Amino acid sequence: MAEGITTLTDTTFDEEVKGSDELVLVDFWADWCGPCKLIAPILEELATEYAGKLRVCKLDVDDNPGITGRFSVMSIPTLILFKDGDIATRMVGAKGKNQLRQELEAFL
Amino acid sequence: MPDVRDVIIIGSGPAGLTAAIYTARANLAPLVIEGEPSSTTDQPGGQLMLTTEVENYPGFVDGIQGPELMDAFRKQAARFGAEYLTAKVTRVDFSVRPFKLWIGEEELPTRSVVVATGAQSLMLGLPNELELVGHGVSTCATCDGFFFRGHPIAVVGGGDSAMEEALFLTKFADKVSIVHRRDSLRASKIMQERAFANPKIEFVWDSVVTGLKGKEKLEGLQLTNLKTGEESDFDATGLFVAIGHVPNTGLFKGQLEMDENGYLVTHDGSRTNVDGVFACGDVQDHIYRQAITAAGSGCMAAIDAERWLESQPHEHHIEPTTTDW
Incomplete structure (x- = not known):
């Protein structure tokens, strides 16, 4: 699927993110996090808007302590943008669509 | 110029959404400018979005989760025709009629305004x-x-x-x-x-x-x-x-009367110093600060706005006389 959001896990993360030549935005989230739910529809819209330029993925911190720990995520939502497998930028906390767009556009 | 609304509600906590339910049921087709996602209490749904169990909101014997309660408020107002904009108001002008609000460059004219922007954690x-x-x-x-x-x-x-x-x-x-x-x-x-x-x-x-x-x-x-x-x-x-709150009133500086801590001053129910602008919820209450008092004051603001609108001359009734009788 070109559009939409890919679900990552501890086992698939490296292959999907490190091996990608596209920009990858990973949303660290959990079911019990209110602000995470607020930004979920925004991320879906951004995935469609930036299709071909940016892949949007999500990782449930509850089920995937390995990757969550590797990137020292201690607050959610945390969004990490990966370029060539390395961290390009990191955004902590929920934000509005325009603000997210602005922060992402510097890398697109 | 875009269509002039009867009422715009700024904020979407218990106060703003109760005002939306009441003004929607009064056929005023309210627009709720609900704010933007954030990890602080300054977000759509307000302070209850960051709480867990709410045990003191009447009607819920076993308590209810804060976000779930706000979701119900929002859907209830939508059922009667309230519309939502997930954005933040960036500027207001209460010195002109109709009043003007802006979201960035977008201008939103309205006959009345209900301010329910709440407070956020310090x-x-x-x-x-x-x-x-x-x-x-x-x-x-x-x-x-x-x-x-x-x-x-x-x-x-x-x-x-x-x-x-x-x-x-x-x-x-x-x-x-x-x-x-x-x-x-x-x-x-x-x-x-x-x-x-x-x-x-x-x-x-x-x-x-x-x-x-x-x-x-x-x-x-x-x-x-x-x-x-x-x-x-x-x-x-x-x-x-969790050391207290500061009202979200920066937007209204110089236009609405505030006390020394920045809370909006209301009189005769929910009226502010500007005729046609009403305030409810934590933005004007540093004493009770409960979901139920916010909801109650949201209802007051809606009724005050509705009555105030009825008392205003309707411009479409005052047509200029072009013929001599």
Whole structure:
């Protein structure tokens, strides 16, 4: 699927993110996090808007302590943008669509 | 010029959404400008979005989750025709009729306005506090408690929010220390009793946090005892702040009357100093600050706005006379 959001896990993360030549935005989230739910529809819209330029993925911190720990995520939502497998930028906390767009556009 | 609305509601907590339910049922087709996602209380749905169990909202025998309650409010208003914009108002002009609001460049004219922008949590204001948000300093216990399994945690504050956060955090942490500037709490009796009874909670009285240690992540706190002036290091790798609120009124400076703390001043129900602009909820209430009082005042603002609109001359009725009789 070109559009939409890919679900990552501890086992698939490296292959999907490190091996990608596209920009990858990973949303660290959990079911019990209110602000995470607020930004979920925004991320879906951004995935469609930036299709071909940016892949949007999500990782449930509850089920995937390995990757969550590797990137020292201690607050959610945390969004990490990966370029060539390395961290390009990191955004902590929920934000509005325009603000997210602005922060992402510097890398697109 | 875009269509002039009868009423625009700014804010979408219990006050704003109750005003939406009432004005929608009065066929005023309200537009609710609900704010933008954030990890602080300044977000669509307001302060209840960051709470867990709400036990004192009438009608819910077994309590209800804060976000679930706000979702129900929102859907109830939508059912009667309320519309929503997920954005923040960037500017207002209450000196012209119709009033004008802006979201960026977009102009939204309206005959009346209900201000329900609420209040947001204060931070400590320490130099490196913002850099440590997400790395030990948290603005959202319900979001981040999970990451502090086994960590020593400090909660700053002495009110109900501080007790609630501390109690919630005992699910994850082995020890939660409540740091409070006085030697007694202002929290309600029931919350105090729960906190005192919890073996994982300890109190550090008469103290304030004066420093945050750590660069990449929080490694400890510096506390100052206000009675002795003594400074000490305190072991905590998680910090949650619940020291009070500041009203979200920056947008209205110079246009709406405020008290010395920035809360909007209302009179005769929900009226502000500008005829046609009404205020409800925490933005004008620093005393009760409950979901139910906010909802009640939202209802008042809706009824006040509706009656005020009815009392205004309808411009479409005043047609210029072009013929001589």
